[in-house]
Amino acid sequence: MDFQPTEMQTELSGLARRFAREKIQPVVEQDEHDERFRPELIAELGQLGLTGIPVAEAHGGAGLGYQDYITVLEELASVSVSYAISVAVTGLAQVILEKFGNEAQKQRIARLAAGQAIGAFSLSEAGSGSDAGSLRTTARRDGDHYVINGTKLWTTQADSAEVIMLMARTGAADDRTRGVSTFLLEQGTPGLRLGKREKKMGCHISHTMELVLENVRVPASCLVGREGDGFKIAMTALDSGRITIAASALGIARSSIEVATGHARQREQFGKPIGEYQGVSFLLADMATRYDAAKLLVQRAAFLKDQGLPFSTEAAMAKLFATDMAMQVTTDAVQILGGSGYTQDFPVERFMREAKVLQIVEGTNQIQRMVIGRSLLKTH
Numbered sequence: 001m002d003f004q005p006t007e008m009q010t011e012l013s014g015l016a017r018r019f020a021r022e023k024i025q026p027v028v029e030q031d032e033h034d035e036r037f038r039p040e041l042i043a044e045l046g047q048l049g050l051t052g053i054p055v056a057e058a059h060g061g062a063g064l065g066y067q068d069y070i071t072v073l074e075e076l077a078s079v080s081v082s083y084a085i086s087v088a089v090t091g092l093a094q095v096i097l098e099k100f101g102n103e104a105q106k107q108r109i110a111r112l113a114a115g116q117a118i119g120a121f122s123l124s125e126a127g128s129g130s131d132a133g134s135l136r137t138t139a140r141r142d143g144d145h146y147v148i149n150g151t152k153l154w155t156t157q158a159d160s161a162e163v164i165m166l167m168a169r170t171g172a173a174d175d176r177t178r179g180v181s182t183f184l185l186e187q188g189t190p191g192l193r194l195g196k197r198e199k200k201m202g203c204h205i206s207h208t209m210e211l212v213l214e215n216v217r218v219p220a221s222c223l224v225g226r227e228g229d230g231f232k233i234a235m236t237a238l239d240s241g242r243i244t245i246a247a248s249a250l251g252i253a254r255s256s257i258e259v260a261t262g263h264a265r266q267r268e269q270f271g272k273p274i275g276e277y278q279g280v281s282f283l284l285a286d287m288a289t290r291y292d293a294a295k296l297l298v299q300r301a302a303f304l305k306d307q308g309l310p311f312s313t314e315a316a317m318a319k320l321f322a323t324d325m326a327m328q329v330t331t332d333a334v335q336i337l338g339g340s341g342y343t344q345d346f347p348v349e350r351f352m353r354e355a356k357v358l359q360i361v362e363g364t365n366q367i368q369r370m371v372i373g374r375s376l377l378k379t380h
C-alpha cells in the first residue's frame with residue numbers, strides 16, 4: 001500500500017474536485033432546498049469518465065480500482081453527499097451486474113458506467129432493515145416468468161433509475177439466506193410504481209423512494225445469478241458499498257475542517273482570533289487527526305479489495321470509523337463556527353445532517369460492529 005497518490009488518482013481527484021466546485025457547488029444549496037436532483041450532472045460526470053470507475057473497460061467502465069474510486073467520491077462528497085451517493089449507488093448496480101450478471105445483463109452496464117442511466121439497489125422493506133434476510137416481497141415462478149409482489153422502502157433514486165437491482169423472496173419465509181433472489185427490473189415495467197418519497201433530515205437532492213410491486217411479471221432472464229443467490233449478492237455488494245460510504249464521509253469531514261479552520265483564523269473574540277485559544281485549536285487538531293486515521297482505514301479497505309484479498313471486515317471498520325468520525329467532525333465544526341455554524345450561511349450544518357445518514361445506510365454502525373465482532377470471534 002502506497003501513501004503517495006498515483007498520477008491517475010491525482011488526475012481523477014482533480015477532475016472530480018473541479019466538477020464539484022464548478023457545477024455542483026453553485027446549485028447545491030438551492031437544490032437541497034428544492035429537493036431537485038439533476039441527472040444531467042451525472043451524465044456530465046459520465047463524460048468525464050467518473051461514473052464507471054471500478055468496472056472493466058470491456059463493460060464500458062474505466063477498468064480502475066477502488067483506490068481510484070474513493071478519491072472521486074471524497075471530492076464529490078466534499079461538496080454534496082447526495083451526488084456522491086448517486087454515483088455510488090449506480091456503481092453498486094454495475095458491480096452486481098459485472099460480478100453476477102449473465103452476458104445479456106452485463107450489456108446493461110455500459111449506459112450506467114457512462115452516466116447515461118442511473119441505477120438503484122432495492123433491499124430494505126418496512127419490516128426488514130438491519131435484518132435484511134427477513135424481507136417479505138415475493139417472486140413466484142410462473143413458467144418462464146416470475147411474478148413479484150410487495151413493497152420496498154428506502155430505495156435511493158428509484159424515481160430516476162433506469163434499472164433497479166431488487167431483492168425478493170423466492171424460497172421459504174424462514175430461509176433467511178438461500179430464500180432470496182436478485183432481479184434486474186426496468187423502470188416502467190407494468191405493476192411497478194413509485195410510492196411515497198421520504199421527507200428527510202438531509203440529502204434532499206437524493207430522493208429516497210417507496211417502491212410498490214403489484215403482480216410485476218418479468219421474464220426469468222431478469223434473475224441475476226441463480227435463484228437463492230440474492231442474499232449473497234446483496235451482502236457482497238454491500239461490502240464494496242461500505243467503502244464508498246466511508247469515502248463520502250471523508251469528503252464532508254475534510255470540507256468541515258477547512259471551513260472551521262478558516263473561521264478560527266478569521267473570527268476574533270477577546271481581542272484575538274479564536275484559533276489562538278487552545279480550546280479551539282485542540283478541537284481542530286483532533287478533527288484533523290481523526291480524518292487522517294479514517295482515511296487510512298478507507299485506503300486499506302480499498303487496497304485489499306483491489307488486490308483481490310478478503311476485505312469485508314476492513315470495509316466494515318472503515319465504514320464504522322469514517323462515518324462516526326464525520327459525525328463528530330461536522331458537529332465540532334458547527335461548534336467552532338458558534339451561532340453561524342447553526343445557520344444556513346455556512347455549509348457545516350448541512351454537512352452535519354449529511355453525516356448522520358452515513359451512520360445508517362449500507363448497514364447501520366451497530367451492524368458494522370456485528371460484522372467486525374463476528375470476524376474476531378469466528379472459529380477457524
Ligand SMILES: Cc1cc2nc3c(=O)[nH]c(=O)nc-3n(C[C@H](O)[C@H](O)[C@H](O)COP(=O)(O)OP(=O)(O)OC[C@H]3O[C@@H](n4cnc5c(N)ncnc54)[C@H](O)[C@@H]3O)c2cc1C
Pocket residue numbers: 089121122123124126128129130131153154155156157200203208357360361362363364365366367
Ligand atoms: C436516506 C436513506 C437512503 C437509503 N437507501 C437505501 C437504498 O438505496 N436501498 C436499500 O435497500 N436501503 C436503503 N436504505 C435503508 C437502510 O439501509 C436502512 O435504513 C438501514 O439498513 C437500517 O434499517 P432500518 O432503518 O430498518 O433500522 P432497524 O434495522 O430497524 O434498526 C433500528 C436501530 O436498531 C439497531 N439494531 C438493529 N438490529 C440490531 C442488532 N442486532 N444489534 C444492535 N443494534 C441493532 C440499528 O443499528 C438501529 O440503530 C436507506 C436509508 C436511508 C435513511
